[in-house]
Structures are given as C-alpha cells and as structure tokens.
Amino acid sequence: MKKIKLFDPVTDKKESIAIKKVLDSNYWASGLGENNVKLFEKKFQKFIGSKNSVCVNSGTAALSLALSLCNIRDKEVILPSLTFVSTAHSVIENGGIPVFVDVDPKTLCISTEQISKKISKRTKAIIPVHFGGMPCDLKEISRLCKKFNLILIEDAAHSAGAFFNKKRIGKHGSFVCFSFHPVKNLAMPTGGLIALNDKNHSIQKKKLLSKRWCGITNRHGSDYDVKELGWNYYMNEFSAAIGLVQLKKLDIMNKKRQKIALRYSNELDVEWKMPYDKNSAYHFYWVIIKNRKKLRDILSTHGIETGTHYKPVHTLSMYKSKIRLPTTEKIGKEIVTLPTHPNLSKTDVDRIIRVINNSV
Ligand SMILES: Cc1ncc(COP(=O)(O)O)c(C=O)c1O
Structure with a gap:
C-alpha cells in the first residue's frame, strides 16, 4: 500500500540542477545575503507586491526580527493560541506580553470580535495567523490597528501565494512573516522572509539586514562596525536557489491544493470542516472530529498520515495560564489535519475521502 504523507515537497530536476550549481560554486552562504538570496528576495517581493x-x-x-523593530517591551501583543509556538515565543523574546485570543470556528483564524475585547492601553500589536493558508479578516484587523494605533504583524507561515481582497498576502501588514520550511507551500531546506509595507521600509530593511547578521553594519571590504545585538539569521544559497525554482511553480502548486480542498469540502461527510475559499493557499485541510484518535488510527492503518495542528499555546507548560479559550481548546482536542500537497494523485484523494467517510 502506498503511504500518503501529510506534507511532501514538490521537486523535479530543476531543484537538483539549482543545488548542484550552488554546490559547485563553493559559495554556499554569506551574512551579506548576496547572489541567490538577493535574487529570491527581489523575486518574492515582486510576487507578493510588498514595498x-x-x-x-x-x-x-x-x-523574532520583525517584533524586534516594534518596541513591545512590557506591552501586550494579541495573537491566537491556535498556532505554532514560534508566534508566541517571538513576543516573549522581545520582552512583550502575549495576549491569547480565541479563533473563529468557521475559519480557525483569530476572531476579530474577540480581539476587540482584549485591546487595552498596553496593547501594541496584533499578530493574526492565516491558519492553514486561509486569510484572516485583514480588513477588520487593519481597522482595529488604525483605530487603536497598533502594529499589524502577519504570521503568513502557511500562506505563501494566498490572497486577501485581490492582493497577495504580504502586501497588507506592516510586517508579514513567511516560513519556507520544507513542509510549507514554498519549500526550502530552511528559510523565511519578512515583507515590509510601512513608509519607512528602507530604514527598517537596513536595521533588519544588520540584525540578521550579528549586528554588523557599515561593511566596507573587511572593515565593519557593530552597534547592537544581532544573530546569524541569514538565508543560505542552497535554500534561496531551491526557493527560486519553487516560486516559479507556486501558483500552479497552490491551484492543485485548492482543487484537493474543494473535493474535501464537497465530498467529506464531516459537519465541521475547513470551508472552501479560492483565496486560501491550503497549506493543509482541517476537519473537527469528536473521536479524533479513532479516525487518525484508522487513517494510519490505511497508510494515511494526518496531523493535529496545534496544541494550543496557552495550554503548554511555559505559557500555562488561567485564561479560557473555549473554541481553541475544543479544536486543540478534536482537529485532524489532512494532506493537500500537490504530490497527491486523484486516487490518493479518493482513498482519503473514502476512508474518512467509511469511518465517521
Ligand atoms: C504558524 C507558524 N508560524 C511560524 C512558524 C515558524 O516557521 P519556521 O519553522 O520556518 O521557523 C511555523 C512553522 O511551522 C508556523 O506554522
């Protein structure tokens, strides 16, 4: 029986050629982020339309770096608890206070109603997560940000290529943070990108370039200065070379994901499931099932891998608090995430749908 993986990067000869080229060049990485890294930065920026x-x-x-520009020390940052823990860690790392908000049961994106209830005098920023590639209500979140003078930082880890209001995700918030981890829609061995959309984007970029390479500034030949703390957060040439190939086929790959999601949404006999939206990048597809263990076990015996994104952050030991987020907590126990990657054949999707419908 063919195993069906939950995530699976889509590669062909072009990625192999790109890697070999970097390998043979002996220029594998640089804190300066030249060659493929610079080219990827330029091409992805053009693709999403950010400044x-x-x-x-x-x-x-x-x-982490985006929040380091937001002066959040001792300030509150609103975010969903239904996310990967990095979203919350970035707040703590920069001295901020994460304020977790429940999600909208329809989309599992942060609930805008709940955001309004949590805004206080100490609130400095909001980090919506486009959950599973489904765009959050950026119109309402932007309105709240404007009204209360808050910074909008989007966690777009799941949504490379997605749209909101006819514009690509990446063009809206002050900072939009992408992940290019191998499981993501645009896959690299490891990678990420911060899209910048504020008026002072050039100054922000200068600061970020220094922070991503140990605080180094004013480099002329072998001379340089360091004025503040920085990290080794620069992208390597292999990742960027793969990213350039992946970017060319991202829209085609996302279209395939959408087709699979449309089938799930039409054919799965499950009441509570991810809606179909042509703006979504469908990083995965979710269903909410009372007896999650049973369904996952059955799927596993049929060679189908599934996930449980996510264990709510406010229930993890480090973040444990007295707050109650009823929808998030229920979803944390009942969500099952299904594969949408473009390596799935029609027969694979038929099998996934058949096994689920026979067991619910
Ligand atoms: C919602 C979300 N935010 C942030 C990240 C962090 O991205 P990375 O793994 O590239 O560090 C992930 C990765 O899984 C994620 O899913």
Missing part, C-alpha cells in the same frame, strides 16, 4: 523584504533562515527568525 520591501528581507530574507532570513526561518519563519521563527522572521517573527
């Missing part, structure tokens, strides 16, 4: 951008080596680094 500026900075490549980094992960989505986690993107979030």
